[in-house]
Amino acid sequence: MTTSSPSRPRVQANLQTRANLSGANKIVLFYPPYDGPPLGAPLSLLCLASPLLQAGFEVKLIDNLISPDIEKTILHEVEDALLLGISVLTGPHIGAAIRMSKAVKKKRPAVPIVFGGWHASLATEQTLREPYVDAIVRGQGELTLLELAQRIADGDDWHGVRGISFKDADGGIVHEPERPVADINTLPRPAYHMADPRIYAAVSGVRQLAYTSSVGCPYQCNYCTDQVFYKRRFNAYRVERVVSDLAELVPRYNIEHVPLFDSNFLVDRKRAVAIAKGIIASGVKFQWDFQTSTDFLALMSEEDVRLLAESGVHHIGFGTESASQEVLVLMNKRFQHVEQMVETARKTNLAGIHVVFNIILGYPGETEAHRQQTFRIMSDIAKEYANVSFSPNIFTPYPGIPIWPQLREMGVREPQSLEEWETLALGTNVLPWLRGEELRRLRRSLEYFLLNNQIRKVSAKIPWARRNVRRLLGAPVRWRIGKSRYSFPWELWVSRAVEKVVTRRSLLTGRPLAESTQEVC
Numbered sequence: 001m002t003t004s005s006p007s008r009p010r011v012q013a014n015l016q017t018r019a020n021l022s023g024a025n026k027i028v029l030f031y032p033p034y035d036g037p038p039l040g041a042p043l044s045l046l047c048l049a050s051p052l053l054q055a056g057f058e059v060k061l062i063d064n065l066i067s068p069d070i071e072k073t074i075l076h077e078v079e080d081a082l083l084l085g086i087s088v089l090t091g092p093h094i095g096a097a098i099r100m101s102k103a104v105k106k107k108r109p110a111v112p113i114v115f116g117g118w119h120a121s122l123a124t125e126q127t128l129r130e131p132y133v134d135a136i137v138r139g140q141g142e143l144t145l146l147e148l149a150q151r152i153a154d155g156d157d158w159h160g161v162r163g164i165s166f167k168d169a170d171g172g173i174v175h176e177p178e179r180p181v182a183d184i185n186t187l188p189r190p191a192y193h194m195a196d197p198r199i200y201a202a203v204s205g206v207r208q209l210a211y212t213s214s215v216g217c218p219y220q221c222n223y224c225t226d227q228v229f230y231k232r233r234f235n236a237y238r239v240e241r242v243v244s245d246l247a248e249l250v251p252r253y254n255i256e257h258v259p260l261f262d263s264n265f266l267v268d269r270k271r272a273v274a275i276a277k278g279i280i281a282s283g284v285k286f287q288w289d290f291q292t293s294t295d296f297l298a299l300m301s302e303e304d305v306r307l308l309a310e311s312g313v314h315h316i317g318f319g320t321e322s323a324s325q326e327v328l329v330l331m332n333k334r335f336q337h338v339e340q341m342v343e344t345a346r347k348t349n350l351a352g353i354h355v356v357f358n359i360i361l362g363y364p365g366e367t368e369a370h371r372q373q374t375f376r377i378m379s380d381i382a383k384e385y386a387n388v389s390f391s392p393n394i395f396t397p398y399p400g401i402p403i404w405p406q407l408r409e410m411g412v413r414e415p416q417s418l419e420e421w422e423t424l425a426l427g428t429n430v431l432p433w434l435r436g437e438e439l440r441r442l443r444r445s446l447e448y449f450l451l452n453n454q455i456r457k458v459s460a461k462i463p464w465a466r467r468n469v470r471r472l473l474g475a476p477v478r479w480r481i482g483k484s485r486y487s488f489p490w491e492l493w494v495s496r497a498v499e500k501v502v503t504r505r506s507l508l509t510g511r512p513l514a515e516s517t518q519e520v521c
């Protein structure tokens with residue numbers, strides 16, 4: 001939890017606000033708990049805080065990760081607050097967002113509660129129907145929240161604030177027109193000073209600084225909402241800004257690791273290479289990771305990929321999703337081809353960069369034959385290039401993804417309330433076409449695929465018994481994947497005695513995730 005005080009309060013004390021909060025100048029922003037390893041300070045809140053601070057508001061950040069008793073802290077902080085803003089992603093975030101909102105509404109009903117972030121932006125009407133939500137900021141939030149906060153502080157009506165949806169005085173739902181996405185170069189630097197990475201390092205064990213060098217991706221994959229949020233525009237900081245930010249922030253906070261939160265970092269390859277060169281020239285040393293698509297990496301020269309590694313890139317996450325061209329077309333991923341996955345693996349392997357290929361299983365239209373093809377091709381790639389790991393998930397339909405009309409027709413039931421989205425089994429299975437024997441076969445073949453990827457790594461560092469089991473199992477496991485034959489799975493039984501197979505990895509960092517975790521970002 002962090003606070004920052006304004007130099008020049010902007011609130012006009014003589015005005016009566018909608019919520020009767022005259023004189024209040026404090027904005028409380030809350031980041032609810034999520035499932036999975038801690039990733040450092042929530043960048044969304046740091047981005048939102050900056051323009052508010054510049055405009056003279058006091059901002060208090062409450063992040064569950066470092067505020068042990070969130071309810072007590074929030075209730076205390078909203079005592080004299082102008083508004084409570086909550087960032088909401090689909091899944092576990094929602095539970096705490098609901099609990100805190102209800103508690104605040106009970107104790108301080110006059111304080112407006114504003115939801116923002118991907119879930120609230122993509123399931124706006126449904127979220128706003130909840131009695132404890134007063135307004136939603138849709139999409140990029142910096143300028144919209146600032147304008148809304150100014151309206152509330154000035155006691156003005158909320159009509160006309162572009163990018164918000166809200167309940168009017170009669171409880172009717174109003175959707176204001178969209179706010180165009182702002183060029184991120186025009187936005188102030190996130191308020192990093194409000195989230196000391198040392199405090200976060202005590203929780204995560206890593207001194208890391210989340211950074212976004214760009215937002216938006218030009219592609220339109222059917223299962224992804226980036227296009228809805230950022231309108232397919234690659235909106236990126238200039239090279240000089242990225243390099244000077246990192247060259248300043250990394251030594252200031254003694255940072256070891258910078259995960260980039262960009263949707264597709266290599267859209268502009270020249271820019272990416274210039275950033276890597278700039279980092280090298282700055283002399284500042286740290287590791288950094290990013291996510292991108294294989295079509296872009298495959299187009300880079302070996303020399304440029306090596307340059308990325310030299311500048312500190314040690315992991316890259318790829319949404320490869322399938323090795324069947326037919327399934328890639330169903331996903332509207334026509335831009336991606338299996339040869340590019342191979343080329344990506346080859347070039348990153350040469351450069352010594354670890355990569356994770358995400359795989360989506362059970363996509364509508366994917367047959368068992370497609371899936372087996374994916375397992376075979378991906379296994380071949382990993383056999384050739386030891387730097388490749390996988391993170392497979394069963395397709396999860398998130399709110400607002402373009403393929404929803406088809407999913408409804410195929411019998412997928414859309415959650416009917418905010419609460420229901422909280423309990424959606426992310427990455428597990430809600431697909432009516434993946435049941436019974438087919439699901440059992442998927443699970444078993446997936447186990448073989450993951451086991452194969454793990455046991456091909458036989459090094460002297462591995463204990464003797466496990467090393468020998470890996471050697472023994474290698475050939476039969478590869479045979480099964482080659483032939484798609486999975487009955488009487490004795491290799492799985494034997495391996496379970498000595499192996500804990502990694503089933504999922506973080507695309508952002510490459511680190512293994514617990515099997516139960518819902519977070520794969």
Ligand code: B12
Pocket residue numbers: 033034035036038039040041042043044045047048084085086087088089090091092093094114115116117118119122137139140141142145210212216224225226261262263398399426518519520521
């Ligand atoms: C980092 C990240 C995470 C981290 C964030 C942790 C941290 N410390 O920051 C964690 C691990 C929590 C995470 C988890 C998940 N994530 Co994630 N994540 C991302 C990622 C890569 C970057 C998010 C980010 O910080 N961006 C930078 C900031 C500045 O942007 P922002 O968060 O969008 O915030 C802006 C606006 O959204 C808005 N805003 C946000 N909050 C608020 C609050 C208020 C009050 C207001 C007014 C505005 C506002 O204003 C901000 C500034 O413009 C995005 C992809 C992307 N490119 O954005 C996916 C993304 C957000 N995640 C996604 C998904 C699917 C998930 C998971 C559901 C499952 C999964 N695949 O991992 C889980 C959910 C787990 C849970 N609920 O517990 C989806 C969105 C799905 C959805 N409907 O919510 C995205 C878009 C990836 C994708 N392309 O599909 N994720």
Ligand code: SF4
Pocket residue numbers: 217218219220221224225226227263264293319
């Ligand atoms: S390439 Fe990645 S970020 Fe871009 S639309 Fe496809 S899934 Fe989304």
